[in-house]
Amino acid sequence: xxxxxxxxxxxAVVRMPEGNDETMTTANIIGxxxxxxxxxxxxxxxxxxxxxxxxxxxxxxxxxDNLEVAAALASICQQxxxxxxxxxxxxxxxxxxxxxVSY
Numbered sequence: 001x002x003x004x005x006x007x008x009x010x011x012a013v014v015r016m017p018e019g020n021d022e023t024m025t026t027a028n029i030i031g032x033x034x035x036x037x038x039x040x041x042x043x044x045x046x047x048x049x050x051x052x053x054x055x056x057x058x059x060x061x062x063x064x065d066n067l068e069v070a071a072a073l074a075s076i077c078q079q080x081x082x083x084x085x086x087x088x089x090x091x092x093x094x095x096x097x098x099x100x101v102s103y
Contacts, residue, residue: 003058010054012045012048012052012054012056014031014041014042014044014045016028016029016031016040016041022066025064026066026068026069027041028040028041029041029042029061029064029069029072030042030043030068030069030072031043031044042059042061042069042072042073042076043076045059045076045080045082046076046079046080055080056080056082057080057081057082057083058082058083058085059073059076059077059080059082059083059084059085060084060085060086061073061084061085061086061087062085062086062087063087065086065087069086070086073086
């Protein structure tokens with residue numbers, strides 16, 4: 001909300017189905033390329049600019065992240081010169097982490 005208070009940001013949202021278990025949910029979140037050649041999951045953010053005209057610069061994956069998702073998000077951030085925000089859980093404590101990309 002702090003960003004919205006200062007400007008009028010455009011939001012690109014990628015919806016992913018929840019899997020039957022954590023492994024399937026993680027695979028859906030990370031995504032890939034489907035049979036029709038479309039990006040899915042986090043990978044869909046790579047095609048956002050050509051699909052919508054919006055280039056995501058701040059990527060968030062809060063409370064649905066694990067090591068695999070965080071690594072995929074970092075890769076997407078590096079490819080698109082974006083900032084990525086994840087939540088990290090350690091010993092029951094919530095830790096907020098910022099991943100930055102140098103230009």
